[in-house]
Amino acid sequence: MELALPPVVVFLIFGGAMYLLDQILPFGEFDFFGRQPLKRVLAGLALLIGCMAILAFMLKKTSSNPMHPDRASTLVVTGIYNYSRNPMYLALLLVLLAWGIHLGNAFNTLLAAAFVGYMNRFQIVPEERALLAKFGSEYKRYCSLVRRWF
DSSP states (O other): OOOOSSSHHHHHHHHHHHHHHHHHHOOOOOHHHHHHHHHHHHHHHHHHHHHHHHHHHHHHTTOOTTGGGGGSSSOSSGGGGGSOHHHHHHHHHHHHHHHHHHTTTTTHHHHHHHHHHHHIIIHHHHHHHHHHHHHHHHHHHHHHSSSSSO
């Protein structure tokens, strides 16, 4: 695969970049009514979605290693995977959005969008190629029924 970094490392890099941007950018700060509850809801959704995704892999007794999608023994298409082909990455995105709301700098949304772009190009597309090679028409059909993110 083209991937050089595990997705969790990419997530931490983007989270760190969001922190640095908040510290050095002299503008873009925001606050609004409901900011604190919104960040908690996003973080809670991230936790729920992430746990559901991991549980789905555990129930199917297959590998969830994003560095080696070719090691998957079963295509997971049930539970949360009925709604998103990449709920683990969606959970990471929701945490980044919650982090951005916590930091309170509007420009952090650009970094969250860049995370999506990076993950699509360097993680998801190579994963999809590997899964298509392994599961063929079953995976192709799944892709036609379920969106990539949500």
